[in-house]
Amino acid sequence: MDGVSSSGEHPVLVVDYGAQYAQLIARRVREAQAYSEVVPHSMSVDDMLAKDPAAIVLSGGPASVYAEGAPSVDPALFETGVPVFGICYGFQLMASALGGTVAHTGDREYGRTELHVTDPGRLHGDIPEAHPVWMSHGDGVTVAPEGFTTTASSPGAPVAAFEDVDRRLAGVQYHPEVGHSPHGQLVLERFLRDVAGIRTDWTPANIVAETVEAIRAQVGHAGRAICGLSGGVDSAVAAALVQRAIGDRLTCVFVDHGLLREGERGQVERDFVAATGVDLVTVDAEEVFLRELADVVDPEEKRKIIGREFIRSFEGAARDLAEGEGVDFLVQGTLYPDVVESGGGSGAANIKSHHNVGGLPDDLQFSLVEPLRALFKDEVRAVGTELGLPESIVQRQPFPGPGLAIRIIGAVSADRLATLRRADAIAREELSAAGLDRTIWQCPVVLLADVRSVGVQGDGRTYGHPVVLRPVSSEDAMTADWTRVPYETLERISTRITNECAEINRVVLDVTSKPPGTIEWE
Ligand SMILES: Nc1ncnc2c1ncn2[C@@H]1O[C@H](COP(=O)(O)OP(=O)(O)OP(=O)(O)O)[C@@H](O)[C@H]1O
Ligand SMILES: O=c1[nH]c(=O)c2[nH+]cn([C@@H]3O[C@H](COP(=O)(O)O)[C@@H](O)[C@H]3O)c2[nH]1
Numbered sequence: 078m079d080g081v082s083s084s085g086e087h088p089v090l091v092v093d094y095g096a097q098y099a100q101l102i103a104r105r106v107r108e109a110q111a112y113s114e115v116v117p118h119s120m121s122v123d124d125m126l127a128k129d130p131a132a133i134v135l136s137g138g139p140a141s142v143y144a145e146g147a148p149s150v151d152p153a154l155f156e157t158g159v160p161v162f163g164i165c166y167g168f169q170l171m172a173s174a175l176g177g178t179v180a181h182t183g184d185r186e187y188g189r190t191e192l193h194v195t196d197p198g199r200l201h202g203d204i205p206e207a208h209p210v211w212m213s214h215g216d217g218v219t220v221a222p223e224g225f226t227t228t229a230s231s232p233g234a235p236v237a238a239f240e241d242v243d244r245r246l247a248g249v250q251y252h253p254e255v256g257h258s259p260h261g262q263l264v265l266e267r268f269l270r271d272v273a274g275i276r277t278d279w280t281p282a283n284i285v286a287e288t289v290e291a292i293r294a295q296v297g298h299a300g301r302a303i304c305g306l307s308g309g310v311d312s313a314v315a316a317a318l319v320q321r322a323i324g325d326r327l328t329c330v331f332v333d334h335g336l337l338r339e340g341e342r343g344q345v346e347r348d349f350v351a352a353t354g355v356d357l358v359t360v361d362a363e364e365v366f367l368r369e370l371a372d373v374v375d376p377e378e379k380r381k382i383i384g385r386e387f388i389r390s391f392e393g394a395a396r397d398l399a400e401g402e403g404v405d406f407l408v409q410g411t412l413y414p415d416v417v418e419s420g421g422g423s424g425a426a427n428i429k430s431h432h433n434v435g436g437l438p439d440d441l442q443f444s445l446v447e448p449l450r451a452l453f454k455d456e457v458r459a460v461g462t463e464l465g466l467p468e469s470i471v472q473r474q475p476f477p478g479p480g481l482a483i484r485i486i487g488a489v490s491a492d493r494l495a496t497l498r499r500a501d502a503i504a505r506e507e508l509s510a511a512g513l514d515r516t517i518w519q520c521p522v523v524l525l526a527d528v529r530s531v532g533v534q535g536d537g538r539t540y541g542h543p544v545v546l547r548p549v550s551s552e553d554a555m556t557a558d559w560t561r562v563p564y565e566t567l568e569r570i571s572t573r574i575t576n577e578c579a580e581i582n583r584v585v586l587d588v589t590s591k592p593p594g595t596i597e598w599e
């Protein structure tokens with residue numbers, strides 16, 4: 078079907094009703110090559126329309142649609158002509174808003190359930206008549222609204238799917254977004270393509286083309302930009318996109334804030350420049366960062382100071398560069414998770430202020446150019462590959478901009494940084510030697526600088542600090558699990574760190590997933 082392409086300008090909005098899986102729905106939509114964003118259920122229909130959505134998905138949620146105070150949907154949404162798909166609670170909402178009946182049936186279904194396709198319709202053709210789906214509900218639609226065809230049922234949900242193709246509305250009681258619904262992705266794709274009429278062509282090549290155009294439009298014909306470049310994946314890809322858009326009107330700025338890992342500066346100045354040919358200047362800012370951070374213990378305070386000092390460094394570099402000519406634009410490799418965690422999503426809580434989002438000072442003079450702001454890391458990697466960046470850059474493990482400062486629990490000092498830098502280098506060496514670089518998303522090493530424990534080394538008493546190993550596996554850093562690193566590798570890391578780092582007499586392993594823990598400790 079030849080409809081609109083979904084993109085940053087025509088997103089598929091996932092309306093979050095408190096679902097466990099709202100982000101996952103958005104990811105699945107993106108996997109179907111349509112661009113998607115999560116928005117809160119408090120957003121008005123007018124505000125949704127202002128985003129010019131290609132379609133809207135109503136998520137699941139814990140409430141019951143008939144309960145007092147339950148989050149609802151404005152029935153006007155269904156009159157706008159925008160295609161809508163309801164999942165679980167969203168399906169029940171759609172049913173009750175359009176005149177169907179939803180009730181507490183007592184027929185709970187949690188987990189694997191057999192679905193029977195009673196009418197293939199647009200969504201369920203060529204799928205076995207009986208197939209497993211993942212359910213998680215206690216309420217059910219007992220009567221579908223007028224105009225809808227019921228297309229599937231399950232033992233506990235006589236109306237388990239319905240569609241009104243003319244009005245481009247459809248929904249399912251089950252969760253198509255989870256891996257346990259093997260045909261769910263197909264059903265979602267059919268809604269986007271065959272019901273909503275979206276051209277699912279949101280591919281890395283199209284993202285590059287669209288983004289380069291948008292950057293040109295923002296920076297104009299004569300504008301000059303600097304790009305905060307860390308050697309990491311995000312800023313490398315952002316720089317490559319901007320370079321493609323404005324060529325040599327871009328200069329990259331690497332800030333050595335003294336919070337870097339062993340060998341990092343050389344790697345950026347030598348290897349990164351050799352691999353990409355970017356025009357790079359380095360700012361030596363160790364002294365000022367360490368001075369400003371002295372005695373600061375609170376993680377948010379650290380982050381705000383670091384965010385501010387990054388900008389001061391960029392301002393200094395811009396002044397030196399332009400010799401009076403204005404550099405108005407600052408390029409940053411900000412990703413969607415940075416925005417969400419900084420509380421900048423739609424109604425999201427502030428978990429931590431990423432230095433490049435929530436940590437920015439109020440008096441920022443630059444206009445920000447953030448071409449990756451809507452993307453997740455795996456999407457950024459695909460864009461980087463599309464741009465021809467080498468594997469060594471595209472597949473690099475992330476390292477946070479605030480660096481080792483947010484891995485010292487306690488105040489930051491040059492001595493503590495030196496200790497942590499060595500321990501971190503040892504852990505990275507051993508994990509690489511064990512061939513785990515691609516299995517592990519990243520492995521922060523955290524120095525508990527305000528904790529001491531008693532040890533015995535060389536027959537003498539020590540009273541040193543512990544370090545924590547935090548190996549995690551993840552797809553996009555929004556959720557993570559701790560990586561089961563082989564004991565032999567852990568043993569080598571532990572032995573080497575306690576032998577080679579004077580202040581450290583204990584190595585412990587963090588076995589917390591995210592949630593509830595975050596990846597970094599601060
Ligand atoms: N040392 C640095 N010098 C200049 N800019 C930096 C530095 N560290 C971080 N930044 C800026 O802050 C942004 C966010 O940092 P972040 O660590 O999330 O991304 P990254 O370093 O580019 O990629 P990765 O997530 O792979 O480490 C970067 O994209 C970059 O623009
Ligand atoms: O550039 C950054 N600036 C920051 O302020 C920041 N805080 C966390 N991170 C990285 O983001 C990912 C998610 O981390 P958390 O689970 O700790 O929030 C992980 O990959 C972290 O390393 C940051 N990156």
Ligand SMILES: NC(=O)CC[C@H](N)C(=O)O
Pocket residue numbers: 136137138139140141164165166167213214215216217
């Ligand atoms: N997962 C859901 O969306 C559940 C919807 C509703 N709370 C029910 O129990 O039926």
Ligand SMILES: [Mg+2]
Pocket residue numbers: 307309310475476477478
């Ligand atoms: Mg980084």
